Amino acid sequence: MGQQGIGMSSDFSLFERHVDALYRSALRLTRKPEDAEDLVQETYLRAYRYRNRFQPGTNEKAWLFTIMTNVFRNRLRQHPLPESPIDQPGADFSIYDQLRREGMPVHLMSPEEIIVDRGFGDEVKHALEELPVNMRMVVVLVDVEDFSYKEVASILGIKIGTVMSRLHRGRQALQKKLWEYSGRPKPSAIAVGAH
């Protein structure tokens, strides 16, 4: 029988190292520093309260994110945040395809050059924060926090197939937002050409 939970409070310091990761993800979810701080505090309080349920040797970062996304979803149920609707592209959307249609030398351009070096500051964060929350959580967990699809499925209590479809749609919607920020015509106004 393995040892169950963490008993001594010094073991709790194992969780301490993830405070930056939890905070930056909380910021993307809540969009407000004070709400993010509050969400992270609640997460650690629960982790402390239920620390004897944590299996030593398992992924403590995934455990903390499971707690945080649960707390966040409960709060959201009580106080729904306004969500700006995103128009789902009918066909697949990518900035790469859009630029190719414009005849841009895409192979010579990196996304950094196209998006960031145009003088924007925080547009990637803003675009991410505008995504519907279900897609946003998956994109944050995979692209920012580097969790595997399987870990994300477990954290959010959804199927791997759902992780993959939310990730796919989330990334497309993110690119669409960034495309709009860059001052280019709305993708819906562009005829969808053949690949």
Added chain:
Amino acid sequence: MGDHCQQTMQKLSGYMDRELNDAEVRKVKAHLDDCPPCEQVFEFQAGMKRLVRRECCTDEAPPRLRDWVRKLATGHPKPAE
């Protein structure tokens, strides 16, 4: 767009996210080495992923929050359970 291109595009996210098995990785990699257009798509999408990560990793927890968590970790003061 050939069959190989289409198959590769379907596997591209999995490849980028390191979710494929060894055989699938070899297959995708072999195609990307052979097909500059698909390779460019991959480079671009991988660049997007790096960009999202880089831009979103700049936020750090405020010192106040960090201190609070440290106190919780060291058990001083013990929070109400």
